[in-house]
Amino acid sequence: MYDLSRFPEFVLEGKPLSQPIGSFGEALGIGATGGVAAIGRMMSVQTEITNHTAASLIQFLHFRTTTTRQAYNRSSRWWGRWYNKMSGQHPIYVPLSGHHLIQILNTAGQTDIISQIPQKARCGMRLDIAENYLSELQKIYLSRK
Helix, strand or coil: CCHHHHHHCEECCCCEEEEEEEECCHHHHHHHHHHHHHHHHHEEEEEECCCCHHHHHHHHHHHHHHHHHHHHHHHHHHHHHHHHHHCCCCCEEEEEEEEHHHHHHHHHCCCCCHHHCCCEEEEEEEEHHHHHHHHHHHHHHHCCC
């Protein structure tokens, strides 16, 4: 598997996350759906800038880390890597918008790097770091109840 400590904790604007436009996976995705995938991506922009309550932020991060953990587990076999490539799932980075990353870091009390993150940027948080933040957010939420 991957040694996660070799990868940066956060990525901005898809440096290791996004594929260049016109790549095989992107072309196949748009061609196979007749452009519907692009419309779906445009509609999801609105959900990427919504504010979450503490409970829904935990739910959101849990879903994203679970999905990325499944991609990580699949990546140990060639067909899993192929599936990840075709579905656009990255096995190392949890995909987040800049807005959600800022919200997670704010809630966890990590305000030192927030000023460097644009709100509408496509970001990624390394899987192990995201799982640590998830458990930290759950502790913070339960202590407030």
